[in-house]
Amino acid sequence: MDLVALMAEKRRAIEAALSRYLPDESHRLTKAMRYSLFAGGKRLRPILSLLSYEAVGGNNPEEIMPVACSLELVHTFTLIHDDLPSMDDDDFRRGKPSSHKTFGEGMAVLAGDALMIDGMGLMARSTASSRLVKRAISEFARTLGSAGVTMGQADDLYGEGRNPKHLRHIHLRKTALFIAFSVKAGALIGGANEELLNKLYRAGVLAGMGFQVCDDIMDVICSREELGKTPGKDEDSLKLTYPAVYGLERSRRISQSYADRSVEILTSLGPEWERLAALTDYLVRRRR
């Protein structure tokens, strides 16, 4: 299996669907939404949900594409709000000036809001059974809201990230739960049973933790050009990262160990999960 080619193929399909779903640039709000959405992301979350959906035998784009693209809209919302001056105050994202540098702070808040809201609405456009779509929306909101990603960002903002005890919790909430939901959502929309969904969620949490630790590592070793955002930012702000707490080598082992445990679960599910397992492994080996 050529993982790189597979990811490129899925990425193209997702880009095309995103462009269809998003309003055109005739308004400055939608222009700001498109600016951040088409700044060159990996489309990791949509790809995870697609591979998971296909692994349980799903083959109807009208069922899965609204869900997959919804994940990307909402992910982009979190990036825009995280970069705001009142949050991480980051001037660059994916190698381009961040939203508030380009459109002003108020419009960046609104572009994030609209991506979040339109993203939720897009998920509701899936043609899968209403029961499954309703459940996906409900679990998505739980993943993102006051007990999930947003709480993780609030802890981060308030400096909990300087406490090693809280580092794992913040990584879990800010990244791993979202990755886990992405993996689970595809199989959920494809009609998987509870036992399989639980295993996929567990595999997704582990993959997400490995991915975030890898992100911490790259932030230490990469230049801005490679990374597309301001590197060493986490060091400057005294925000703790895995390399800062455990050193670079041990962080690499932690990241790989998370991925290995995720791959182990996925492999145990049968050959149809091979592609998702390969992607999980890739996530901690990537260099950007």
Place this chain on the structure above:
Amino acid sequence: MDLVALMAEKRRAIEAALSRYLPDESHRLTKAMRYSLFAGGKRLRPILSLLSYEAVGGNNPEEIMPVACSLELVHTFTLIHDDLPSMDDDDFRRGKPSSHKTFGEGMAVLAGDALMIDGMGLMARSTASSRLVKRAISEFARTLGSAGVTMGQADDLYGEGRNPKHLRHIHLRKTALFIAFSVKAGALIGGANEELLNKLYRAGVLAGMGFQVCDDIMDVICSREELGKTPGKDEDSLKLTYPAVYGLERSRRISQSYADRSVEILTSLGPEWERLAALTDYLVRRRR
């Protein structure tokens, strides 16, 4: 019918449900969410949806309360973000320091985000048929997102509100569509047919316009103590309002005319819509 007593009764039921649905104050994020949510709003949108649900014969709180309360969570999200320094920069809301003055700007952004997300998730908890709940979520997102409330706020931010031609559009997007959805949502969850839903939506748009013009009028004539937010703010910022364009007396007539047309539609639907009609009329006569 004693409208004031009816509203007080519904308001109490909604307050109790809101408190059950919301997480406790153990985290500073959830504390910020509760601070704004329990700052003493009229609970207008939930009450509209409740009355509409009951008018079509609905009588199961498990069906309607999650939807009704969802409207209030999301309405509170729009207030918090509208007050941000990068938006209207308002230091007071409902007579108390606004969220960013109390919790800081970053936390106010996040409290708004979490109310929005939790609100969407709460709507998905309605026990009405999945098909109806999915549709309600989809229409709610369309009401709020890049073609609705958020676009209205973006136009307002960018100064379109200084152009009389755009004033009606901004009022429509920022307020009237949300009110209209609130009226429609109750009947939708209660199983109403398309013809009735369309009439209710039309009545809701008219009621929402009347309500917003009345809001403009109160902003001109009330002191801060009565209003709970900074009065004359709209004048200072050169933002156009109905009184600024049409004068106070003509604005009153416009507001009442909107309400009259709304009441006319509701009255034509039969005696079970009498309570909603009375509330619509009250909305343009209120003094705060």
